[in-house]
Amino acid sequence: MDDLAIGAEDIAAIEDGVRRFVQTEVKPHLEAWEEAGEIPRGLYRRAADLGWLAMGYPEQFGGTPAPWSLRNAMTITLARTGGSGGLMASLFSHNIGLPPVVRHGSLALQQKVIPDVLAGRKIAALAITEPGGGTDVSALKTTARLEGGEYVVDGEKVFITSGVRADWLTVAVRTDLKNKGPMGISMLMVPGDAVGLTRSPLKKMGWLCSDTAQIRFDGVRVPVGNLVGEEGSGFKMILTNFNGERLSMAAMALGFSECCYDEALSWAQQRKTFGTALVDHQVIRHKLMDMKMRIESTRAWLNAVSARADAGDRGDKSAKGAEWVAQVCLLKNHATQTMQFCADQGVQILGGMGFMRGTACERIYREVKVMMIGGGAEEIMKELASRQLNV
């Protein structure tokens, strides 16, 4: 693992780069992007030029192998210094859309899809959730019939991040129509300009600048070479993919929690009530410390789970691998609950300002629920963890 050996200077360098980027290229425009409901396409090229889209991917496709410690540093800093949840979800949607192709795709498919995305030329999205089922993935209904060297896709997906503009959709489909369970599922790459694809934007509480789509597939034809790996192996791919998604979400949640803490602290130090600064009121100090306590436990746990991932624990079939998955699930819950607590307390400390558009706490408050529901709802995380631990 020598070539992935990362020192404190590497982490500091990326944190500095991210901080500068947010200050100069994000903050001046973020409000406008949130109102517009999308980020500029050019931002993907920019992120690619800065080397961030390529982090964690194989060099042969233009990637830069990077351990979780480095990727987390980037994620946390981006969230902490002012990148919104919507910006991050859309800008990095390839981190959930690409891994199945990276791990299981044929070389031809990998070459067709991956380099363009890592270069910021094309946008990738993951499409699993359907109107009839989010949590219960194994019951998905979108079908892909094999017909003369092509798959014909029919069905609907919903809540697809980057779905409105994505050039590549990694779609979970049922290829074995006789099998209504997990073993009938495959992953298929569908280009965004495919005929028969209709996409409409969804209005949400938060993540406003992330283009979230409802997608209809009406007899959409894709070449059989777009199948990722083997038919019937889709469900397993989805499950493995989720681990990385959840780890990233935990890092995001930590960053947002720190953003709320920073803003609340700064406000509390200068806002006066009853003749003295808010921080001089005991309860306010205690609220801040309650936030800090949760932030630090989240950070310590994230570091521990990420270190294990970097050392090779990746949710394989071993007991150790299963236990790691349980840790990821519970960490996601802890991190998002920390975010919920910090956002809520941040709003409360800010008072009326916390209810007003324009503060970070207000924005992050609106982003909490998608973090506690998306990527695996809290309740499902508990179920999955309990199964992994053989409870």
Next chain:
Amino acid sequence: MQFTHEHREIQNTLKRFIDAEINPHVDEWEAAEQFPAHEVFKKLGNLGLLGLTKPEAYGGAGLDYSYGMAMAEMLGHIDCGGVPMAIGVQTDMCTPALARFGSEELKKEFLVPAIAGDTVGCIGVSEPGAGSDVSAIKTTARKDGDDYVITGQKMWITNSLQADWMCMLVNTGEGPAHKNKSLVMVPLRENGKLRTGIEVASKIRKIGMHSSDTGLLYFDDVRVPQRNLIGVEGAGFVYQMQQFQEERLWCAASCLHSLNNCIDWTVEWAQERKMFGATLADQQWVQFRLAEMKTEVEALRALTYRACELYVGGQDVLELASMAKLKAGRLNRIVADGCLQFWGGMGYTWENKVARLFRDGRLGSIGGGADEVMMGIIAKTMGVAKRKTA
């Protein structure tokens, strides 16, 4: 507290009105970030619903506070928080002090049209530099001839982009902060146009309560006759603290029905939503969590009714009203969040009713007296910090 046939009649009248004249427009008003207050208030006024607890001499029904509570509770039938809040300002936040301490002329000039629904009022206490710390407000009203000349700023003012007048808390003298303030009736607009010296500096965009217009207003040497003073000069702080009690009871009562709705809608959804060969409602966690939340709402209802009953009986209910407000703010967060979670992705969509309640309800712990202020009051009435004298 016993609801009589009369209470139910009032609630039914209001419910029918909401179904016919308010709920069909809520989505549109939320999107426009404004609702037509004059239009709605006039219709409510015609039904006698803006003066239930106000004296008959001014067009009110002269009923006791329990009738106001019954109405507040039924306002929760509205599919958003903004419109009920705006109505509550008119009935329970900007008129109580006027009705109780205003002169005859003042009541004829302001209270009568407000009860009739011909004018829209607002309450002006908060400022950019003072929310929780009411005694720290800086707006001044200096005497000049027969007028007060008012200079300052008021922020977070519900209805202020449409209101005809503001019941404003101002500094009218030097001296201790609790004794140098007055409540003054300040006309804001004439024929819909802002009076000289009054500026709407901004319409504030918020997480929720979108259909309610919230303003930041600047006052630059605004003249009002000194006879617009409510009651005694210098007693404004005390009047406002008293006025706050009704505001807080109103806040608690107004969320009961909407919290129950939130839970009921979620039960319906859970029973329909299929997963893992069963429904969401079949999950034990979901059942227990909903049961727990409903229990909390019933506890709040009991607390609110008890406070109301004692208030109607003539008691000071500062402690209980503060407790009810505190609990209401908390449940607006806990119940909305708990229910939204069960809606999954659907709960995160803009159009979802529970999502709207989640956004609207967050104000409950901040406006009308933040949770921390409520706890401060309760700790004081409990005498927790009282030093034992030797």
